Amino acid sequence: MYMEPNSENLVLLSAIIPIAGFPNGLKQIKKWTTETNLKNLEIILVLDSESISVIDEVNSIATSLLDKTSVTLLNSSARNPGGTRNMGLSQAKGKWITFWDCDDIPNPEKFLEMVYQAQGKGADVALGAFSVRTGSNLRVYQNKYGDRQEILHSIAFNPGLWRFAFKKELAKIAKFPELNMAEDQLYLAKVLQSSKKISISSEIVYEYWIYPSGQLTKNRNALHTLSTALIHFEKTYKENKCRAILIVIIRLTITSIIYNNWAIKALSLVRLIKILVSDVRVIPFAIRSAAFIWKSK
Numbered sequence: 001m002y003m004e005p006n007s008e009n010l011v012l013l014s015a016i017i018p019i020a021g022f023p024n025g026l027k028q029i030k031k032w033t034t035e036t037n038l039k040n041l042e043i044i045l046v047l048d049s050e051s052i053s054v055i056d057e058v059n060s061i062a063t064s065l066l067d068k069t070s071v072t073l074l075n076s077s078a079r080n081p082g083g084t085r086n087m088g089l090s091q092a093k094g095k096w097i098t099f100w101d102c103d104d105i106p107n108p109e110k111f112l113e114m115v116y117q118a119q120g121k122g123a124d125v126a127l128g129a130f131s132v133r134t135g136s137n138l139r140v141y142q143n144k145y146g147d148r149q150e151i152l153h154s155i156a157f158n159p160g161l162w163r164f165a166f167k168k169e170l171a172k173i174a175k176f177p178e179l180n181m182a183e184d185q186l187y188l189a190k191v192l193q194s195s196k197k198i199s200i201s202s203e204i205v206y207e208y209w210i211y212p213s214g215q216l217t218k219n220r221n222a223l224h225t226l227s228t229a230l231i232h233f234e235k236t237y238k239e240n241k242c243r244a245i246l247i248v249i250i251r252l253t254i255t256s257i258i259y260n261n262w263a264i265k266a267l268s269l270v271r272l273i274k275i276l277v278s279d280v281r282v283i284p285f286a287i288r289s290a291a292f293i294w295k296s297k
Helices: 024-037 054-064 083-092 108-120 148-157 183-194 220-240 244-261 262-278 282-294
Strands: 011-017 043-048 070-075 094-101 127-134 137-140 166-167 200-207
Touching: 011 024, 011 083, 011 108, 024 054, 043 054, 043 083, 043 262, 070 083, 070 127, 083 094, 083 183, 094 108, 108 127, 108 166, 108 183, 108 200, 108 220, 148 244, 148 282, 183 244, 220 244, 244 282, 262 282
Parallel strands: 011 043, 011 094, 043 070, 127 200
Antiparallel strands: 094 166, 127 137, 127 166
16 A cells, blocks of 8 residues: 555545556556646555556556645455445545546546535535547537436436545445446435535536447456346336436446347336336437437447
């Protein structure tokens, strides 16, 4: 474990980053940590890999960051993003907490500005804009301003856990389910239901990268966990009838229809039809979700 002396009193934001040996992950971390100012940021690297080469390189990265910021290196045996994030969450010391993926490009300076603004507004959640890079193509997604319900609908349609920061007290009220898919959305649903005020920034704080060979939708074991996630969401929806959660259920169901095997496709299609019949007002969201997921395929 590496930690800058007396950093507990200095850190505004803790960034928890699971590392499971993605081919582009370490390259991306080296890039953004070299090019940006990391002051007031605690970086928590949670290593979840048995690869000797990955372990050695992550140790090297952690050591190189000691002169720039507070950095903690943890070793996990969870073998899923939910478990690794929980380990990082238990150790985070920042006043605010965020969860980044190792193979993307966050903008720490913009992120910290967003957190400062949210703190000044008395918010407990900060939400930034983001961009998505697929090869040479870059698409920007701006935030939609509106009342809380509109914000929740927008988040449900395109959650992106990595563009959020949460006050530590709020972030730690829930844990991630130990799943390989949709664990971030289940965590978001729990935390946002307990939040008091969401501060929205128009600044692009994160660049999400799509790697066709590395998407979890290509992993059959990960797809299997969709059923578990849907059960959790359906139970939550029955308890409070929040339409934002229903939209998440629709999006996960459409993901299952597009990517799963034919037997599960059929069951998922039946589920989707029942949902749309029960509440026709969500049909536009279903159409938008299907188009978005298919385009990202």
